[in-house]
Amino acid sequence: MAKSKKDLEGWQLVFEEEKAGVDSPVRRSRRTAAATAAAVSSEPGISVRRDDDQLVLKQGDVVHFEDADGVPTLGLIRDIRLDTDQFLSIPVFLFVKAKDISKEVSTTVIDNEVFLTVYQEPIQLSSVLDKVKVVSKGEFDQVVVDISTLNDIFVCSRASNVEGTMLSSEFDFRDMLKMFRESQLEFMEYLKSQTVTAARKTPMLSPAKKRPLLDVIDVTGTNKKEKKDTIKSEDGDYLSDDSDSSSSSVIEPESESDNDDDDNDLLDSEEEKKKKPKRRTAKVPAVKKERKSPIKSSPKRGRKPLLPKKPASTTGFKPKIKLSPLKSSFRSPSRPRIPKPETLEFKEIREKLRAGSERLRNLPAREDEYFHIFHWLSSSVEEQQGECFYISGTPGVGKTATVRAVIADMLDMASQNDITPFDYLEINGLKLISPNNAYEILWEKISGKKVTSNAALLALEKHFKDREEEGNHSHARPLIVLIDELDQIVTKKQNILYNFFNWPSYKFSKLVVIAIGNTMDLPERVLSNKISSRLGEKRYQFVGYTYEQLVQIVQKRLDDIKKNDKKVQINDTAIVLAARKVASVSGDARRALNICRRAVEIAEKEYTDNKEEQIGTYEVAFKHITKAVLETVNSPTAQFLRSLSFASKLTLVAMLNQINRKQKAENALGDVIDEMKIAILRLVSPHEEEHHHATSIYDLLYSSGLLDKSTSTANRIRVKNFNYIVTELRENGIINEQPIQSERYRSVNLNVSHEEVLSVLREDTVIYSLVYEAR
Amino acid sequence: MGGSETGGSKRHANQYQFERNQIVKKAKSTTETELIQIRKVYETDSSSSDELFNGDHSDEGNIQNDISGGEISLESSSSDISGRSTPIHEPTTISTTSEQQHGVATKLKTTITTATINDDDFNVLKRQVISQLNGRSKFPNLHKSSLANHYHEITKMFEYCVEGGEGHSLLLIGPRASGKSCIVDAALELLADGHVGNSFITVRLNAYMHGDDRVALREIARQLDQNYEIEGGFERWSTSETFTNILKILETNIFKTEQQEEAQEELETNKEYEEDLQMSIIFIIDEFEKFTNNSKQTLLYNLFDMSQYSATPICVVGMSTKVTTREMLEKRVKSRFSQRVISINKPSTIEEFWQDFKLNLIVSEELVQHRLKDIANVYKWNKQIEDLYETSNSPLKKLVLENYFTVKNFKHLANACLPAIVGCHDFKDLHKFENFTLYQKVNDNNNIQNIIGSLSYLETLLVIAAARWVAKSEIPIINFNLAYAEYQAMIKSLNLQNSSAASSNLSAIDSTILASIKVNQKIWSPVVLRNSWETLYKCGILLDSAGVTTNSEGNIITNVNKNKSYTVEENKMIQLDVTLQELNSIFDSSSIFNRFTKL
Numbered sequence A: 001m002a003k004s005k006k007d008l009e010g011w012q013l014v015f016e017e018e019k020a021g022v023d024s025p026v027r028r029s030r031r032t033a034a035a036t037a038a039a040v041s042s043e044p045g046i047s048v049r050r051d052d053d054q055l056v057l058k059q060g061d062v063v064h065f066e067d068a069d070g071v072p073t074l075g076l077i078r079d080i081r082l083d084t085d086q087f088l089s090i091p092v093f094l095f096v097k098a099k100d101i102s103k104e105v106s107t108t109v110i111d112n113e114v115f116l117t118v119y120q121e122p123i124q125l126s127s128v129l130d131k132v133k134v135v136s137k138g139e140f141d142q143v144v145v146d147i148s149t150l151n152d153i154f155v156c157s158r159a160s161n162v163e164g165t166m167l168s169s170e171f172d173f174r175d176m177l178k179m180f181r182e183s184q185l186e187f188m189e190y191l192k193s194q195t196v197t198a199a200r201k202t203p204m205l206s207p208a209k210k211r212p213l214l215d216v217i218d219v220t221g222t223n224k225k226e227k228k229d230t231i232k233s234e235d236g237d238y239l240s241d242d243s244d245s246s247s248s249s250v251i252e253p254e255s256e257s258d259n260d261d262d263d264n265d266l267l268d269s270e271e272e273k274k275k276k277p278k279r280r281t282a283k284v285p286a287v288k289k290e291r292k293s294p295i296k297s298s299p300k301r302g303r304k305p306l307l308p309k310k311p312a313s314t315t316g317f318k319p320k321i322k323l324s325p326l327k328s329s330f331r332s333p334s335r336p337r338i339p340k341p342e343t344l345e346f347k348e349i350r351e352k353l354r355a356g357s358e359r360l361r362n363l364p365a366r367e368d369e370y371f372h373i374f375h376w377l378s379s380s381v382e383e384q385q386g387e388c389f390y391i392s393g394t395p396g397v398g399k400t401a402t403v404r405a406v407i408a409d410m411l412d413m414a415s416q417n418d419i420t421p422f423d424y425l426e427i428n429g430l431k432l433i434s435p436n437n438a439y440e441i442l443w444e445k446i447s448g449k450k451v452t453s454n455a456a457l458l459a460l461e462k463h464f465k466d467r468e469e470e471g472n473h474s475h476a477r478p479l480i481v482l483i484d485e486l487d488q489i490v491t492k493k494q495n496i497l498y499n500f501f502n503w504p505s506y507k508f509s510k511l512v513v514i515a516i517g518n519t520m521d522l523p524e525r526v527l528s529n530k531i532s533s534r535l536g537e538k539r540y541q542f543v544g545y546t547y548e549q550l551v552q553i554v555q556k557r558l559d560d561i562k563k564n565d566k567k568v569q570i571n572d573t574a575i576v577l578a579a580r581k582v583a584s585v586s587g588d589a590r591r592a593l594n595i596c597r598r599a600v601e602i603a604e605k606e607y608t609d610n611k612e613e614q615i616g617t618y619e620v621a622f623k624h625i626t627k628a629v630l631e632t633v634n635s636p637t638a639q640f641l642r643s644l645s646f647a648s649k650l651t652l653v654a655m656l657n658q659i660n661r662k663q664k665a666e667n668a669l670g671d672v673i674d675e676m677k678i679a680i681l682r683l684v685s686p687h688e689e690e691h692h693h694a695t696s697i698y699d700l701l702y703s704s705g706l707l708d709k710s711t712s713t714a715n716r717i718r719v720k721n722f723n724y725i726v727t728e729l730r731e732n733g734i735i736n737e738q739p740i741q742s743e744r745y746r747s748v749n750l751n752v753s754h755e756e757v758l759s760v761l762r763e764d765t766v767i768y769s770l771v772y773e774a775r
Numbered sequence B: 001m002g003g004s005e006t007g008g009s010k011r012h013a014n015q016y017q018f019e020r021n022q023i024v025k026k027a028k029s030t031t032e033t034e035l036i037q038i039r040k041v042y043e044t045d046s047s048s049s050d051e052l053f054n055g056d057h058s059d060e061g062n063i064q065n066d067i068s069g070g071e072i073s074l075e076s077s078s079s080d081i082s083g084r085s086t087p088i089h090e091p092t093t094i095s096t097t098s099e100q101q102h103g104v105a106t107k108l109k110t111t112i113t114t115a116t117i118n119d120d121d122f123n124v125l126k127r128q129v130i131s132q133l134n135g136r137s138k139f140p141n142l143h144k145s146s147l148a149n150h151y152h153e154i155t156k157m158f159e160y161c162v163e164g165g166e167g168h169s170l171l172l173i174g175p176r177a178s179g180k181s182c183i184v185d186a187a188l189e190l191l192a193d194g195h196v197g198n199s200f201i202t203v204r205l206n207a208y209m210h211g212d213d214r215v216a217l218r219e220i221a222r223q224l225d226q227n228y229e230i231e232g233g234f235e236r237w238s239t240s241e242t243f244t245n246i247l248k249i250l251e252t253n254i255f256k257t258e259q260q261e262e263a264q265e266e267l268e269t270n271k272e273y274e275e276d277l278q279m280s281i282i283f284i285i286d287e288f289e290k291f292t293n294n295s296k297q298t299l300l301y302n303l304f305d306m307s308q309y310s311a312t313p314i315c316v317v318g319m320s321t322k323v324t325t326r327e328m329l330e331k332r333v334k335s336r337f338s339q340r341v342i343s344i345n346k347p348s349t350i351e352e353f354w355q356d357f358k359l360n361l362i363v364s365e366e367l368v369q370h371r372l373k374d375i376a377n378v379y380k381w382n383k384q385i386e387d388l389y390e391t392s393n394s395p396l397k398k399l400v401l402e403n404y405f406t407v408k409n410f411k412h413l414a415n416a417c418l419p420a421i422v423g424c425h426d427f428k429d430l431h432k433f434e435n436f437t438l439y440q441k442v443n444d445n446n447n448i449q450n451i452i453g454s455l456s457y458l459e460t461l462l463v464i465a466a467a468r469w470v471a472k473s474e475i476p477i478i479n480f481n482l483a484y485a486e487y488q489a490m491i492k493s494l495n496l497q498n499s500s501a502a503s504s505n506l507s508a509i510d511s512t513i514l515a516s517i518k519v520n521q522k523i524w525s526p527v528v529l530r531n532s533w534e535t536l537y538k539c540g541i542l543l544d545s546a547g548v549t550t551n552s553e554g555n556i557i558t559n560v561n562k563n564k565s566y567t568v569e570e571n572k573m574i575q576l577d578v579t580l581q582e583l584n585s586i587f588d589s590s591s592i593f594n595r596f597t598k599l
Helices: A033-038 A137-142 A173-183 A184-201 A213-218 A220-244 A259-265 A269-281 A283-293 A323-332 A342-353 A367-383 A398-415 A436-448 A451-470 A495-505 A521-524 A529-535 A548-558 A572-585 A588-607 A622-633 A637-642 A645-663 A669-686 A691-702 A722-731 A752-761 B005-009 B010-027 B031-046 B055-068 B069-085 B092-096 B099-116 B120-133 B150-163 B180-194 B213-227 B239-253 B253-267 B270-276 B297-307 B332-336 B350-359 B365-371 B377-392 B396-406 B410-422 B427-431 B434-444 B447-451 B457-473 B480-502 B506-519 B528-539 B556-564 B580-586 B593-597
Strands: A011-015 A046-051 A062-066 A072-077 A092-099 A114-123 A130-137 A153-159 A387-392 A423-429 A479-484 A510-519 A540-541 A568-570 A616-621 A735-737 A747-750 B166-173 B200-206 B280-286 B314-320 B342-344 B542-546 B575-576
Touching: A062 A092, A062 A342, A062 A367, A062 A637, A072 A114, A072 A548, A114 A184, A130 A529, A137 A153, A153 A173, A153 B528, A173 A184, A173 A213, A220 B005, A259 A568, A342 A548, A342 A588, A342 B150, A367 A387, A367 A398, A367 A510, A387 A398, A387 A521, A398 A479, A398 A510, A398 B377, A423 A436, A423 B365, A436 A495, A436 B239, A451 A495, A451 B377, A495 A510, A548 A572, A548 A588, A568 A588, A572 A588, A572 A622, A588 A616, A588 A622, A588 B332, A622 B120, A637 A752, A645 A669, A645 A691, A645 A747, A645 A752, A645 B396, A669 A691, A669 A747, A691 B396, A722 A735, A722 B280, B120 B350, B120 B365, B120 B377, B120 B410, B150 B166, B150 B180, B150 B200, B150 B280, B150 B314, B150 B342, B166 B350, B180 B280, B200 B213, B213 B239, B213 B297, B239 B297, B253 B350, B280 B365, B297 B314, B297 B332, B365 B377, B377 B396, B377 B427, B396 B410, B410 B434, B447 B580, B457 B480, B457 B528, B457 B575, B457 B580, B480 B593, B528 B542, B580 B593
Parallel strands: A114 A153, A130 A153, A387 A510, A387 A540, A423 A479, A479 A510, A568 A616, B166 B314, B166 B342, B200 B280, B280 B314
Antiparallel strands: A011 A046, A062 A072, A062 A130, A072 A092, A092 A114, A735 A747, B542 B575
């Protein structure tokens, strides 16, 4: 990569347009929205030419270059682009040479074989040695290898991780190149899935992975054992690896010079997995130095040219959240059961679909919002100004996640000194016992002392006042405070909000407040003018996700595990269905994820229930999603009403009759009691043929002499256990009851819609014949 | 529970928690089930085997066994050891049980003393059935009942949470006594059996006990502290600190994973530490809908939020009777909730109902086989129960029918069957089920009909008078003066009718003479009737007029009771909780009161 034009000495930039026709121009197809969002604005079709020998490098070429240690390395040029940060950047996919491949993995390694990795490095133009030819196995067989070509032609038919401990299945390199040209995203995902995802599950067991499903089932017992061994050996591998790499960079990332490297890579467990080996092999000081090189100027999209797909990295922000607990459970030897592989796949998908699983990662479909907020925050941090912002939107549309992503990226940049370092504090209105605790938290952040909220308020006030008087302290860092669920810390006097929005207006306070609430007009509705005026016009409204966006979100999470030879997959149309359902109601991403996750659970159950019949890929299909959606939509009311006892239904009939007769929603229970008796008597008298049946019901409900004829008093005035019946209906939320002691005079009304009750009662002919309908 | 103790014996801690949970469960006991529940508490506390309310019964049995020979006593004690812990007879158990059960207890006593106990198998079976009816033995036939599906679903979810480290949330909705807690407990038990180490913590909340978020938080911290030792503990002096502390620990549980990883790399595996890391937390929230009453729903927000985002796998199970619970969640809370609702409904046909209930009455052989001399007795028992139901007109069938048509409540039915089962002493007795009515008789009180039946002559007249006035004037409230006036008029007209009937064919002079001779109904003075009026008020036939006593929780009873100690003024307007029409149907035509109930 070239930082300035000067570094480009000896090289010529050639734009595709000018030399069209010279080499068949390779145009990358535009990537999908998600990718473009994160991706760098690159001009396709730039190539570079070395003045000395007219060596032309362009995207898709494989170059031989010296890495920072001076070790000759191969790399597939991913991109050549003019950049905002660097003048020219050339990221390449690294190849691993045959000698670096671990012997245990493969014994059939040809000398000239190289292995593609998903890992990328930027290269210096000056370090480029030569262009080499990498061919597929088929082509390679036709080429005669002699001394002259030994360093020019390589064969590639497999991918690997950087460590060389994990190989993919064989592929045709030409096909790979084709995939690479058509869609880099796909290419990377494929590589990743081949070398990284699989590594987590069945490291060094790639052949086992390809075993047909039936086979796996048959040998469950042995397979399990195998798995255990695998896991153990994986652990061992890590340990031994660590002892090898004396740099110990893994253990104490903070102390390392490649801080930013960590930051970028620490994403989630999976990323983490990938990262580990990477860092170990890539103990290449020069590269690190380069990566560390401060990325100046505007921190826009291009700030991370190397991993453009994951701008929302996290470290520095909350470094500890990175490792998902899943991982420890995977590695833990004390786990009692190792699930069967299929179940594991279900589980993996489920985990991906958990709302919290991908915290702070790249947020699809929120690029505009991301940029907007980034702009706000970075500018106010740079200007050392106090500011207030307000973000609104319904639940589950990514408000908090976006802000967090912005903050995480800013913290990354701050650690590279790209922007002024700042502090960050998050206050959630619903995670406070009382709104006043907000002061305590803020003061604790500022001073590190714990005091009561009143004292904190005074201290804060003094703190900000002092700053104003003393003038600008260069050493004081700006502080960004995120107030989530703003409406929950609104108090009657509104003093808390007032203070939080007032302090930023103090000169040199360097306090930036981002408030998040549910409604756009909350400042006007709840807050008095003097507070809402402080909020100014800096507001942003998040709207619910559209179904396309929801699809994108779900797909994104599944990207890693899809497009693979996985046995479990989610049908695309099924995802669309779920997304449409949710988008039409709320556009709540959480709910969409929950539905998909539930669908996977349902499918898994189905799968385990009739295992024998299942061969090959198992698909989470339309019906599963439908079932999951129904579960969330269906109200249990109708079912419950259906299962009520006769007497309870009778009570409801009586209530409905009363409502119809009196045209009043609320009626005295006494009237209902009378109505019940009338209704049951109606049932007894007119239908002679049903007489027997009817009287027995009447006896059941009203006579006390059912079991014991001798002590019979004639009739009961109320249905047996009437009290219990009414109380139960109330407890189940079917009716409301006035809480007074009098039984006859308390008024009752229906808590569910009359139509719903009627429609259920209609199913019971005996009961329905009693319903009085006003005509 | 002290820290050392917790660390030292987790098992003990579990036991403690289990008992406590039992008690928590009792807290929600409604009056109908109180009887049973009290018994249960006693059993749990004293961990005695069969000290039901027939405590002296089993004691007696032991004595008899001792007398009859060493072999039998050996048999009985071995069965005790294998089955459960040895009975510790507590003389106080009986005397302290609820008075409501007095009638039952006396009845039992008499039957017990006359019976001779020689059928050991029968007693084993009987004990088993009694404990099933009491709900004590965790419903052993769960897998056969209609709850099995829900049970598997919940078990699966818990497994996901504990083994897979996933967060989940769920609402379990069903009417009282439909088996909500039953399946959750069973699932937890299964889970605990499967995991030797304590890989999960159960935190139980009950909205009736931990009504407000602060109390609930403290309780959470306390229960976490009890089960999980952490530096400094979860609980702090101030609630808000406790709160932030809990959130912090649960959210950054992962923090320790990294530390631990470092530690692992340095000094191999730290076994105990690692065990801690896998800790999942299962929240069981009883009376879930009560927590939605808090305006902010802070607790629910945080629990659901954690179940979605927290690093610690958290599973939240809300149990509620209210079918509309999900709609009561605040929108951002709802967004965090998984939307998953399992509703447990009552059986919809009588056959299903009986099949489910039957599981309480029959015994499955694997539970008792090691205690029985002859396994055939199990089948004998089960067959008899079946026969009992199949026989037409059998009291059991009637009982089931009645329950099915009115309340559809297994608990009610179990309570009704309990005295009958207890009253049996050998297989022959099982056929005589007259005892089934016993519970109904004891249970069937406290409604207005029974109260009226218990009134004195004068009081009854006063009720009728009041009802007449209400019927005539169509004003729902009445005071003593009005009622007395009506009473006067009522008696006068009666006397007049009597005399006119008598004097229809006599001269005026004769009639006056006759009238003076004829025994008229005496019209008692207001002073006398004032007393009766107050009695009526105390009985609850007369009530303070409605609408005024509404507090948020609907705790009306305490208010009214307070008022009841006061005397009623003559002109205080109060309500009568019975109508003339109802009085008419209470008194049949042969009764003297019947004529008054007609205007």
